[in-house]
Amino acid sequence: MTPESARDLACQELVELVTDYLEQTLSHDERTRFEQHLAMCGGCREYLREIRSTINLSRKLSQGALASKVPDDLLTLFRKWKAG
Amino acid sequence: MIAFKFLARGAVGPFTGFAWPTPMASSPGGWVEVPPEALPDRGIHACLADHLSFWVDDELWIVELGEVVQRSSGQLISSRGRLLKRTAWAREVANELGKACTFRARDAAAQLLRRNGRVQEANQLLGCSDLVELKKVARAISEPCKTDSLANIAGYVADAATFANLGDVGTAAFIVAELARVSTGTIEASASERAWQGRWIAERLKLPL
Numbered sequence: 001m002t003p004e005s006a007r008d009l010a011c012q013e014l015v016e017l018v019t020d021y022l023e024q025t026l027s028h029d030e031r032t033r034f035e036q037h038l039a040m041c042g043g044c045r046e047y048l049r050e051i052r053s054t055i056n057l058s059r060k061l062s063q064g065a066l067a068s069k070v071p072d073d074l075l076t077l078f079r080k081w082k083a084g
Numbered sequence: 085m086i087a088f089k090f091l092a093r094g095a096v097g098p099f100t101g102f103a104w105p106t107p108m109a110s111s112p113g114g115w116v117e118v119p120p121e122a123l124p125d126r127g128i129h130a131c132l133a134d135h136l137s138f139w140v141d142d143e144l145w146i147v148e149l150g151e152v153v154q155r156s157s158g159q160l161i162s163s164r165g166r167l168l169k170r171t172a173w174a175r176e177v178a179n180e181l182g183k184a185c186t187f188r189a190r191d192a193a194a195q196l197l198r199r200n201g202r203v204q205e206a207n208q209l210l211g212c213s214d215l216v217e218l219k220k221v222a223r224a225i226s227e228p229c230k231t232d233s234l235a236n237i238a239g240y241v242a243d244a245a246t247f248a249n250l251g252d253v254g255t256a257a258f259i260v261a262e263l264a265r266v267s268t269g270t271i272e273a274s275a276s277e278r279a280w281q282g283r284w285i286a287e288r289l290k291l292p293l
Binding site: 032036040045 | 090099139141154156161258
């Protein structure tokens, strides 16, 4: 295993845990590992920043702010994704 | 108790974005407190010297903590804390650390190569005097055979030299700790390497221990 692949694995793990991190449901040790990875990985820090921005922007949207077609398009996409 | 805390530029928490009250003249910064019901999920995080290299960032502060409610791998959590003093940690010191831990990895790799009869390659590594040269030489040793574990060790040295030379000291320190783990097969070797890196920072900056 090269250091790069070790790093990639840790980055994948972080992506899987990001929701739990933001919802503060990680155990203390998991959160420490998560933040230790963030401390050395600029890419993952940027990823977390983008996720936080997306959440903040989404909170500002009301249903009326969307064009009428958008919710239907999103639902169609979601159903296709769930269907695999 | 006295502990240490890396912060982003402007005394800002790197993960929370919290702006810490900074010391004024000879007075410490104001206490930051967390309600007891929020502990230990939310709390004031800091670390001891042995764990400093996990958290490298722009500024390193000496902090005073209240009662420590939890200790884990690399962190202390308290109900309250305040900034006492900013240390002399700076980009130049970070680069020195990157170089020091990479050359320490170089020495360990050379010793392993020598012990396994690969004296010429060991001497090539030991003859390197800067990170750019070390990266080139270590990469040349690592590339011919991906399944050769000693060549793989040289690959770690090349990677550490690459990141240290780019100024990404946190990643270089991680790779060197990983090299210690891989070359010995023990997680304790990685922790020991991290402790060496932390002590290097503490001695270089004359931190109160």
